[in-house]
Amino acid sequence: MIEVIGVPFDLCGRRSGARLGPSAIRFAGLVPGLEGLGLRVKDSGDLHVPDQPPAPGAIRNLEPLLELTRSLRAHVSGTLAAGRMPLILGGDHASGLGAVAAALERYGEDLALLWIDAHSDLNTPDTSPSGNLHGMPLAALLGIPSKAEASMNEGWARLLEAVGPKRLHSGRVAWLGLRDVDSGERPRVRKMKDALPITMHDIDRNGLVHELERLHEWLCRSGAERLWISFDVDALDPILAPGTGTAVRGGLSFREAHLVAELLFELMRHSDCCYKLTGVDLMEANPLCDTNNETAKVAAEWLGSLLGKTILGPR
Numbered sequence: 001m002i003e004v005i006g007v008p009f010d011l012c013g014r015r016s017g018a019r020l021g022p023s024a025i026r027f028a029g030l031v032p033g034l035e036g037l038g039l040r041v042k043d044s045g046d047l048h049v050p051d052q053p054p055a056p057g058a059i060r061n062l063e064p065l066l067e068l069t070r071s072l073r074a075h076v077s078g079t080l081a082a083g084r085m086p087l088i089l090g091g092d093h094a095s096g097l098g099a100v101a102a103a104l105e106r107y108g109e110d111l112a113l114l115w116i117d118a119h120s121d122l123n124t125p126d127t128s129p130s131g132n133l134h135g136m137p138l139a140a141l142l143g144i145p146s147k148a149e150a151s152m153n154e155g156w157a158r159l160l161e162a163v164g165p166k167r168l169h170s171g172r173v174a175w176l177g178l179r180d181v182d183s184g185e186r187p188r189v190r191k192m193k194d195a196l197p198i199t200m201h202d203i204d205r206n207g208l209v210h211e212l213e214r215l216h217e218w219l220c221r222s223g224a225e226r227l228w229i230s231f232d233v234d235a236l237d238p239i240l241a242p243g244t245g246t247a248v249r250g251g252l253s254f255r256e257a258h259l260v261a262e263l264l265f266e267l268m269r270h271s272d273c274c275y276k277l278t279g280v281d282l283m284e285a286n287p288l289c290d291t292n293n294e295t296a297k298v299a300a301e302w303l304g305s306l307l308g309k310t311i312l313g314p315r
């Protein structure tokens with residue numbers, strides 16, 4: 001059973017509008033599409049999110065994110081405990097933090113994270129060029145400390161506390177689609193020797209299938225038995241998916257994106273696959289930047305491919 005949870009929150013991104021993402025993805029036919037694959041889907045609607053930011057503190061809109069992270073973490077803990085697979089619709093990328101935190105709390109070292117994104121999201125308040133928390137969720141999950149001024153560090157520590165007691169191990173993080181990594185993030189990615197950063201350069205150079213095989217082998221070697229996939233629609237090329245606040249050219253094509261989803265499904269459907277899909281989030285779809293809801297349509301179709309849709313039906 002899949003549980004769809006909308007998180008209409010966009011106070012931690014550069015532009016507002018991603019709060020409309022969950023509706024746009026539902027309008028694109030997500031739920032009937034999944035049901036058409038024979039999957040059981042429970043749509044829990046949208047989580048209540050804080051809509052009015054309080055006076056800005058040292059980190060912009062930290063307070064509403066703290067509240068959201070705690071409530072989403074509690075909700076998704078219940079989803080996982082009930083044996084359902086959470087499918088989170090965002091929202092800016094910070095809005096999914098509580099969901100991955102819930103999986104981390106439940107599975108610990110057994111959890112690996114595939115971060116499909118143009119960005120590495122490894123900033124902390126001291127390295128972020130924009131100060132926007134949507135570029136920091138992975139740093140929060142890893143527990144990377146902030147070395148900024150005291151009030152910022154204190155706010156950051158409160159966010160790490162909201163994530164929970166467990167920290168993601170660097171050997172449990174893979175990226176796919178990287179192409180816009182800030183100068184403060186690059187040394188962090190390089191330092192994470194046991195992580196797997198797959199950049200657009202790697203995909204161009206070696207081919208997507210080769211890179212996915214490398215991902216599969218890395219996952220099996222990691223020992224993690226649970227996989228969470230976080231998909232930021234800015235991983236896609238903006239020609240295909242213009243509806244996002246942080247578009248970066250040179251992203252995955254329509255066919256490449258579907259190949260990622262189809263191959264992951266093919267690998268994970270085998271009972272002897274060493275890892276199992278435990279949750280998915282689909283973030284940063286912003287209908288205010290979109291054309292005819294194209295980005296949400298691609299997102300809904302992509303989720304269909306990840307969960308078993310193929311061109312010629314079941315094999």
Ligand SMILES: [Mn+2]
Pocket residue numbers: 093117118119232234235246
């Ligand atoms: Mn991104």
